[in-house]
Amino acid sequence: MDSPRDTFAGAALVTGASAGIGAAFVRALASRKMDLVLVARRQDRLEVLAREVEAAHGVKALVVAQDLAHPDAAGAIRRAVDAAGVKVGLLINNAGFGYYGRFEADDAASDAAMVDLNCRAVVALTHAFLPDMLARGRGGLIFVASLASFQPTPYFAVYGATKAFDLMLAEALWGELSPRGIAVLGLCPGYTHTEFQGVANSAVGSGIGWAGPERVVETALAALGRQPSVIDGTANFLLANASRLATRAMVARAAEWASRPPDTSLPGTRSLPPVVATGGFQRAVARLLLAFVAVVAIDFGVLSLFTRQVRFWFPVWLDPGWAARADPWVVYSQSYFAGVFFIPVLAAAIAREFLAGARASVKAAYWVVAAGSLGFIGWWKGGLMVQYGKHREAVAWLLLAAFLYASLWLAETMPARLARVTRTALLAGLARGVALFFLVMAVVDPVLQVGVQRLTWSSGLVIEMGFFVPAGVALLFASRRLRAGASA
Ligand SMILES: NC(=O)c1ccc[n+]([C@@H]2O[C@H](COP(=O)([O-])OP(=O)(O)OC[C@H]3O[C@@H](n4cnc5c(N)ncnc54)[C@H](OP(=O)(O)O)[C@@H]3O)[C@@H](O)[C@H]2O)c1
Structure with a gap:
């Protein structure tokens, strides 16, 4: 203009x-x-x-x-x-x-x-x-x-x-x-x-x-x-x-899903059983996992149809020469291992989202099927990895899964935990951390200096231990008292 x-x-x-x-x-x-x-x-x-x-x-x-x-x-x-x-x-x-x-x-x-x-x-x-x-x-x-x-x-x-x-x-x-x-x-x-x-x-x-x-x-x-x-x-x-x-x-x-207010106690909001802490994050994870299962199901159906065998491994579309590889099953099994480890999370999410009001017998049957599926896939894919000597990869997947679980758990519980942190609780945590540091150092320092570096026992170490041990113990007690006060 x-x-x-x-x-x-x-x-x-x-x-x-x-x-x-x-x-x-x-x-x-x-x-x-x-x-x-x-x-x-x-x-x-x-x-x-x-x-x-x-x-x-x-x-x-x-x-x-x-x-x-x-x-x-x-x-x-x-x-x-x-x-x-x-x-x-x-x-x-x-x-x-x-x-x-x-x-x-x-x-x-x-x-x-x-x-x-x-x-x-x-x-x-x-x-x-x-x-x-x-x-x-x-x-x-x-x-x-x-x-x-x-x-x-x-x-x-x-x-x-x-x-x-x-x-x-x-x-x-x-x-x-x-x-x-x-x-x-x-x-x-x-x-x-x-x-x-x-x-x-x-x-x-x-x-x-x-x-x-x-x-x-x-x-x-x-x-x-x-x-x-x-x-x-x-x-x-x-x-x-x-x-x-x-x-x-x-x-x-x-x-609606993206902008839902957090208060689940208001009318019109389904209240979820506390399998883990409730909130939008769990629902987001549940939906992600459901999407993942949908992909696997499609993959399973299409591949089985094409190859006329019961099988599922997604990357075959990306690698037409898969059959000529030395260990085709294992290569593709690995890519699925990540997903396999999600099965317990997925199972819990489905139970929470869809089976909250179901009868006990339905829930029990569901968990038997879920555990059976996990066992079968672990046996099948894990067995293949062991058969082809892929132990390290199997351990790596296990570690990754543990890391993912820990991250999810932290993400789910942190907001609730943080909401409970008071200044007293914070101080108690700090005291506990310093106490643990002192106590560990009281052991590690002498072991390093005398055991590993082959130095002679010195008066410095005695003083260090003489300080670290009592200070650590005193702080530990202080931390306990603070925590008791914070939760009273
Ligand atoms: N900010 C955003 O993210 C966003 C996004 C999309 C569209 N918009 C649109 O942009 C426009 C301007 O909003 P803004 O972002 O500049 O918001 P704002 O900073 O809150 O300004 C709103 C203005 O409207 C005036 N106003 C409110 N009620 C009034 C009333 N009853 N009579 C007379 N004036 C009134 C306010 O003045 P007094 O309080 O002094 O009366 C103020 O000057 C709105 O139409 C809004 O829908 C904003």
């Missing part, structure tokens, strides 16, 4: 100008010499920003403090703008908020205010200022929608719906109005560093696709007048369009 001041013939009215994307619009347009009308509720902030851009860029900035959720907000703003003799050439419908949480737990009045602000006020303001733009034959409308406009957004249900409304409104008006000289744009930011997440009660952190409000605004100004809508950022573009590859039901399910 070259010169917005000439293109739109009037000031830019920015709603939600007291923070985030709105404030960035104000600064960006002021630097392009556009006069401004700043609208939001927090008048003090608007005044500060208005004076800032007036001083920095020599533009005029009018402040209209107004709650846009009020039924007559658009009328009040129009009257204030007329009273100040300002013509609005570009309307930026930016003010909005969202709320993350279960629909039934949302405050109904707040949801209604969200619809009022994100949708009704947008329509009312557009009605208030569009006729003049049409009469002048030029003008601009920006509707700040969202990445949420492209898909159902469980736990952000009302917000996502309002943003879908904004995007559809923008694109429809682009169709209607762009032939008549009005530039219309639906702006779809992804996660943006503003006050939005705080207001929305959303705890998402920074990550891929996040942007600063300044970049979002530059994206909008570059696209205005050229296209009906724009998604800010390449990662966000890919994400928004990825949802088109699946059905909306699939997208809703996946989004």
